[in-house]
Amino acid sequence: xxxxxxxxxxxxxxxxxxxxxxxxxxxxxxxxxxxxxxxxxxxxxxxxxxxxxxxxxxxxxxxxxxxxxxxxxxxxxxxxxxxxxxxxxxxxxxxxxxxxxxxxxxxxxxxx
Amino acid sequence: xxxxxxxxxxxxxxxxxxxxxxxxxxxxxxxxxxxxxxxxxxxxxxxxxxxxxxxxxxxxxxxxxxxxxxxxxxxxxxxxxxxxxxxxxxxxxxxxxxxxxxxxxxxxxxxx
Numbered sequence: 001x002x003x004x005x006x007x008x009x010x011x012x013x014x015x016x017x018x019x020x021x022x023x024x025x026x027x028x029x030x031x032x033x034x035x036x037x038x039x040x041x042x043x044x045x046x047x048x049x050x051x052x053x054x055x056x057x058x059x060x061x062x063x064x065x066x067x068x069x070x071x072x073x074x075x076x077x078x079x080x081x082x083x084x085x086x087x088x089x090x091x092x093x094x095x096x097x098x099x100x101x102x103x104x105x106x107x108x109x110x111x112x
Numbered sequence: 113x114x115x116x117x118x119x120x121x122x123x124x125x126x127x128x129x130x131x132x133x134x135x136x137x138x139x140x141x142x143x144x145x146x147x148x149x150x151x152x153x154x155x156x157x158x159x160x161x162x163x164x165x166x167x168x169x170x171x172x173x174x175x176x177x178x179x180x181x182x183x184x185x186x187x188x189x190x191x192x193x194x195x196x197x198x199x200x201x202x203x204x205x206x207x208x209x210x211x212x213x214x215x216x217x218x219x220x221x222x223x224x
Binding site: 004033040041043045048050058092094099103104106 | 216
């Protein structure tokens with residue numbers, strides 16, 4: 001199993017550009033999450049999904065959108081990128097009753 | 113007041129020292145706590161978990177909960193340079209399935 005994979009690893013965007021961060025998992029997990037991590041601030045939940053076709057907002061959803069058309073994939077869309085979206089983005093997944101969330105390697109995004 | 117608070121550090125100690133990493137929490141109803149370890153430029157991975165009823169030991173690592181003071185600790189004995197990482201505490205949110213409340217993470221540096 002590859003676990004949770006994320007692409008790209010790094011990206012530089014200009015202000016106002018858009019992009020999609022890709023996340024996929026091959027563990028047949030129902031629950032998937034998108035976090036952002038800023039220095040000294042821990043993990044902030046952007047969006048989460050409890051299954052295909054079901055998504056919900058987390059703590060910091062503004063400026064982002066998600067979709068979940070399959071169990072495996074959970075892309076995160078940034079529209080009109082702003083410098084405040086410069087961060088490291090992590091995707092994670094789990095199943096009900098599991099002890100842990102499984103994280104991908106992250107995407108480092110810089111908006112200039 | 114944040115629900116889970118953690119000093120971001122950095123905490124720098126010499127190799128072989130006993131390390132104590134700590135978090136405080138605000139809600140006495142929290143009962144299950146996790147410690148994640150995050151190496152530089154990687155996603156977090158579960159290190160260990162414990163319930164509020166006491167201690168849990170795994171090799172050189174011990175997780176401890178003090179319910180009376182709402183304090184959780186991770187002790188590392190005989191610390192090694194390979195223990196250098198950011199350590200995040202987390203607990204499940206009471207009002208939402210499988211969302212976690214995260215501490216800010218403490219960056220630990222073990223000097224050879």
